[in-house]
Amino acid sequence: MLATFLLLSCQPEKWEVDVPAKESIYELTEVTSGKIKIDLMEVYRTRPLMIQFVANQATAFKTSDFVDNSTTTNFDFSFKIVSEVEAARAEGEKVERIDEYICSGSKLDGKSTMEVTTTIGTSVTTTSYTMKIAETEKYTPSSEEYHYKAAWDSSAVNVIMVDTFLTFTNKSVGCKSHEWIIEEGNGFLKKGFNVDDDLRQQLVEGLSSNEDTVSVLFGKTGVSSVTLRNVYDKPVALEDGSLRAIQDETTGDWVITKKFEVNVYGGLEPRFKITNMATGETMDEKSESITWTIEAGQKIKVEDLTESDRPDARTWNVEGSSEKTSTEEFAEFTFAVPGEYSGFTFVAKRTQPAAVAVEVTKNIPLKVIVKKSEKPFTMQSVSISSEANSQIVIKADGAFKNENLEQAVADFTLTVNGVDGNPVENLAVSEINVLADGNLALVLSDRIYEGETVKLSYNGDKLTSVDERTLSSFDNAEAVNSIKDISVLPLNEGKNVNSFEGGTGFWLTNEWWAANFFYGNQVGVNGVVQGSSEQACEGSRSLKISYLETTSIDEGKKNDQMQIMYAKAHYSPTIPVGNYKFSFNIYITSDSNNNIKSKNFWFYYGTDGNASTKIADFSFNQTRGEWVKLSKNISLNNDIQKFSLKLTVPSCNALQSGVVFYIDDIQLIPVR
Template identity: 30%
Template sequence: MLSVVGCKNDYDPMDTLCDVSWYTSETIKQSGVYKVNVDSFISFMDLSQGCLKHEWIIEEGSKFLKNDFNYKDGNLSSQVDENKGLVSTRQQESVFFAKPGMTKVVLRNVFSEWVRSNTSEPVEAVKEGDDWVLTKEFPIDVYGKLDPAVTVKKLDGTVVLDIEPGYEVSDDKEQWTKIELMAGDQLVFIDKEGGDRPDSRTWAVANRTYSDKEAVVRFTNANTFSGFTISSSRKEPKANVRKIIPLVVTVKPCTDPFEIDYASSYVDVTSPDIIVLQAKNGAFLKATGVTDDFTVKVASDNTELDVIEVVIDESDNSRLNLKLATPVYPDEKILVSYNAGANEIVATNANRVLQNFSDQEIRNDYLGESVIPDAALKLCGFELPYAGNYWADNNSLKHCSLSGDRYYEGAQSLKVDINSVLSSQIFFMQSEPKYFALEPGTYKLMHYIYVEKAGSGLAGKPYSAYSMGANNEQHDEDGQIVQFKFPEKTGEWVLNSLVVTYTADDIKNGKMGYKFVFPQTTPQGSLFYIDNINLIKLR
């Protein structure tokens, strides 16, 4: 039996099998590669019995720790046992990884007869002379330290500050880079992802936080700002490093007319009854009694959305929030107008007031609320077995299966592998008892598709969704057809969506279901994934 234990987090001395089992993680089993930070360790224990000879073998850059090392001591490098070299015959060893990169730890046991490990992926002994030798390799990916690197630019591309990995920030602010801006000017903070494989970052700039790789920061208030930071992070193996950005920004009042930045204004995707107007060159000081001065309408049919409240954002006074009586719907083009009345909207400096504007489009990225019940959404995202009384298929399991290989959200998707010529179409559909309640109206039927392998001519070929309502008593194909096309792009998730309108006659007993069909003409050799089927209400 071979067992391996984990890293220094939550480490305890290993005396029992229970300890060993506890240190074996699912993540390691699935990936097959151990991921550790440089200057950390993994402890290994061999539970084999009847060995003639036993060895743990490591490579240059790795070292055995002393038998009585203290894992709580932050300086593990001082507890290395140089006398052990690269080979140890002890049953239990802890290996310190001092060098980033791929390495391995090898267990080599010699037996007098053939043996096989009792593991999920068995390893068998190989005959060498008169002995049987069992060799097990543990591949280890040693991640180096994180070392944030940053470039700060103006919108015109002029570099303000450039910090490379290893840059030491002076404690003396007089040595820092200084720049003057006008209220409303913007800087771009670019994460150059210094260090070994960071996967996220958090910027802290002028009392706000950002997570984008390239964060565009608008300085709206006249003041002097400094103490900006970037925190670079990695999920596995866990690491986080925070670095100060040595930059001092002095913002001067703007005397230009006070205006809205329409391109940066938007519908709040978490509260679609709120429109956020972003000041272009300053911040808001006063906006009272101005509700009737704004007009919001849907461009397609000039439907007006009543504005019931106008307030300055509590967390950012460069934003003005318009609260609507009814929410904005997905895909709607929203136009906003402002015509100052008796109470003007005032900026924070230079006695400036907001300029009038008419029918300016603001960004609407709101995706809408699902009408599919919460209990069914997991099934529509294939987080639960699709055939478990919700989805059924035409005996196509040789083509369709749940998979954790790819997923847009959650942990699974539906994998469709056209691995042979189709004798007929393949489909999966909701079973009738699992239809969901639906009212007549206009909706957007959507899902995400990931094409991994495109068979010859797959791009642009159709596949369909059939509405399973009143016209589909026997689940035949005379219902309303929503026809999608396979995307041109491969290797990335693509949102496919189409608008559908249902009358009362289209819906059976107030309920609706769907059947997705991949036709017989779907090219052989195609491999794709479907995830997050959804139905969104439109206006």
């Protein structure tokens, strides 16, 4: 933990050289509890003392002569500089620099004392430290003394391609010398270099330069540094306080060093490995022209091995395969249709940083000859996706032939069980199609929902592969149901109504509002109802309801139920007729009073702000100190336009003081 008092000079024209003002910089470093290193530096100024504390990322400011009490995140510092120091400064005495003293109980010889009180939790430690005052030295500083400015300009880009250059300019004033220093593998370009010629032939020797402006050619990849070293004959600091000069013990000079880091990227060098999964043969980017012969339904596997220089994406193009393309690091391609295929490519990419984005295409010198398979034509997988929730996709070890599809509908048997385990009636295959990738799509008479179990059987001889193999029968193959049904509640203008991720204020969050609490401080910060980031089940915010002793509630309102509405008509959606699962999450603080356990709260729905149809009674008797999900299935017999929701909570007198709970992630999800 570092606390720094930084005192910066005024402009030269503001100096009153007849009556010099003088302050000191105190740098305190906590070594262990109760041990402080004291470092004094002199600087001259005329305006009042500004003290800046920095501790644990918290900063407090106060203008004061010699006393400041400020509280930061974890520490309370109290500094008092006793009368000898105050008198010494008033007399213009020069305070010498003290570098190495670590005070831990023993006192240094001297005239003045600093008392430091440190509070950590309930532990308070007060330690006195002595500062040494040098012999009195009366003098008047000149108007130029200790007024310095360090500045430098460089190209804004810190990410570049190898064998390109950046230009750096030192604009610091007041330094007596400076030096640019670069790393081995990079070089300084000579003055007047020509960007149209070979830059590597226009370098000057050496890794340092005293020029004000230098252009550096970066000839190696990775992070390179360019260092500027400014030398002064006085102790100085940057105007913003971000850097301070350090004294060179050998020369006595004061030095500010600034390091610029540049991330240098090279070109891409594509590398890959391809495996014939039928035979185990392999090839790579160095291979000559190769031909593999495989049976329909067999695969090749590809692997991206590119490392140089920092790739982050790729594309495989394998025409003739069922998949055709992939962007994965490892991928498999199935050849289902007999024929000869070639012209494959691999594209290595670097998409970020955008300034050095690049892609390199490598031709794959491979020809694949696909012949008719001698193996049975068998089903490999059955699946259902969110993108097509009324369609079952069958993948086999070959491509399906687009024949006899209508006649094959009756050969499929479908069994569907709901999330409750009960069978779903009147669901069957109504149509069959062959997809572009050669897989088979069964169109159903109704959609499938998240969590439902689907099993498929086939018993027939009408479906064949493109190489004239007949599909083998299968029984009760369970489909992979990857459907994720989403809530039909809206994302109003990008704000998630369900999760209270919007702001606070008159409208609590995303158009939710407290219908009968427009008084006092009941809406907004520290009110009964507010959007809060204290707890969140999803995202970073939730709806907070609190009845506390500190909450001011009108006596006339304490018997009123609280109604929290979502009813902004021009945002509200139309919810179509159907069955839905209404759900939300609730968090009741562990210290809420026990009276709440016997109470209920209610959700209602309706149209255009009139939310009068009750969804259910929900109990407050839930596990404390964690998020609990509650739900209720509802049926909508008609489309509801301008859908509205209302949360009704018992009155303050019913719940009594000492209740805090949060609501989050309200959802309305379609179910069967």
